[in-house]
Amino acid sequence: MPSKNNKRKRPERPTIHPRNKYADSPPDFALLASLYPSFEPFVFYSRDGHPRIDWTDFNATRELTRVLLLHDHSLNWWIPDGQLCPTVPNRSNYIHWIEDLLSSEIIPKNQTLGDLVRGFDIGTGANCIYPLLGSSLLGWSFVGSDITDVALEWAERNVNKNPHVSQLIEIRKVTVHGVELPAKELSDALAVDHESSEVAGGRYCGPPILLGVVREGEKFDFCMCNPPFFESTEEAGLNPKTSCGGTPEEMVCPGGEQAFITRMIEDSVVLKESFRWYTSMIGRKINLKFLTSKLRDVGVTIVKTTEFVQGQTCRWGLAWSFLPPTKKILPPAAVQRTNISFMLEVWMTVAFYLWSF
Numbered sequence: 570m571p572s573k574n575n576k577r578k579r580p581e582r583p584t585i586h587p588r589n590k591y592a593d594s595p596p597d598f599a600l601l602a603s604l605y606p607s608f609e610p611f612v613f614y615s616r617d618g619h620p621r622i623d624w625t626d627f628n629a630t631r632e633l634t635r636v637l638l639l640h641d642h643s644l645n646w647w648i649p650d651g652q653l654c655p656t657v658p659n660r661s662n663y664i665h666w667i668e669d670l671l672s673s674e675i676i677p678k679n680q681t682l683g684d685l686v687r688g689f690d691i692g693t694g695a696n697c698i699y700p701l702l703g704s705s706l707l708g709w710s711f712v713g714s715d716i717t718d719v720a721l722e723w724a725e726r727n728v729n730k731n732p733h734v735s736q737l738i739e740i741r742k743v744t745v746h747g748v749e750l751p752a753k754e755l756s757d758a759l760a761v762d763h764e765s766s767e768v769a770g771g772r773y774c775g776p777p778i779l780l781g782v783v784r785e786g787e788k789f790d791f792c793m794c795n796p797p798f799f800e801s802t803e804e805a806g807l808n809p810k811t812s813c814g815g816t817p818e819e820m821v822c823p824g825g826e827q828a829f830i831t832r833m834i835e836d837s838v839v840l841k842e843s844f845r846w847y848t849s850m851i852g853r854k855i856n857l858k859f860l861t862s863k864l865r866d867v868g869v870t871i872v873k874t875t876e877f878v879q880g881q882t883c884r885w886g887l888a889w890s891f892l893p894p895t896k897k898i899l900p901p902a903a904v905q906r907t908n909i910s911f912m913l914e915v916w917m918t919v920a921f922y923l924w925s926f
């Protein structure tokens with residue numbers, strides 16, 4: 570019997586996907602510092618002798634991301650000051666979750682796509698992290714979309730610096746009705762939208778997300794998205810001195826993530842089977858509930874969710890599809906018995922009992 574003092578332990582929350590490169594051995598800062606002189610100044614040793622970095626220092630986290638991508642993924646990478654800096658182990662979790670979705674037998678592989686997995690990264694950012702990780706880890710091909718000039722320019726640079734994956738990644742500028750918006754007009758449109766988000770009732774009224782960006786007849790295995798989570802700069806609490814950076818264009822959109830993903834859902838209702846899986850990251854649990862019920866209303870065939878635990882922060886993954894689940898094909902042995910075989914079986918059972926008496 571458990572003693573009274575034995576407090577029931579909460580089951581540990583999974584923090585890292587089992588196939589994540591860092592699941593068994595987290596990044597070794599001391600080793601990285603010895604190999605990469607540019608990383609060395611950011612590493613210090615705490616009293617217990619453990620090598621650490623200052624997570625509130627943008628330059629330190631950016632350099633860590635750079636050396637991890639180089640050391641573990643053979644990727645050359647950089648972003649300008651202030652742009653959102655991704656943490657490699659966390660971003661890898663989303664990639665591996667998509668890998669799980671794609672290997673689930675519920676939604677069949679679209680025969681027209683061949684063997685190459687094709688993904689669409691909505692808002693790839695200057696860091697272009699998902700296409701870079703997905704192509705280098707798993708050989709997937711990607712279209713990465715974005716709206717800002719800085720994101721498009723740096724995503725393109727990050728792709729071109731890596732000839733071993735550059736053939737797999739296309740960076741696509743979001744256009745309005747097929748017309749590319751000049752940077753000035755786009756930022757003006759966004760500025761107006763930010764101000765009018767209340768007037769628009771919290772609805773997303775920014776540039777297109779999928780409809781109008783996905784071309785006619787295009788098919789993808791999945792889309793993924795780390796959306797602008799916040800409704801306003803105040804809500805985002807953006808501070809240029811924080812560790813991960815992030816500009817208002819990256820972190821804020823009219824109506825926040827709820828409106829952004831609602832628009833994704835509306836787009837998916839039109840695009841339906843152009844994607845095997847639609848997925849997005851979600852920053853607030855309350856939005857997960859709202860969006861899941863919205864998905865049930867629009868008649869998707871399947872909804873899946875997951876939790877990404879990232880240090881002190883929790884994020885959620887939401888996935889949905891319109892493809893019909895595959896029917897289970899019964900093996901020949903389970904094919905319905907004919908009347909004759911059934912009669913024979915009854916007769917043999919009776920004979921066995923008579924014989925045993």
Ligand SMILES: C[S@@+](CC[C@H](N)C(=O)[O-])C[C@H]1O[C@@H](n2cnc3c(N)ncnc32)[C@H](O)[C@@H]1O
Pocket residue numbers: 653654655691692693694695696697698699714715716717720743775776777778795796797798818819820822
């Ligand atoms: C939170 S950042 C994510 C960047 C990167 N994917 C990551 O995970 O670090 C959101 C990105 O979405 C872009 N964005 C905002 N609205 C968009 C839209 N309608 N279509 C495509 N990208 C958009 C922003 O410019 C920004 O780069």
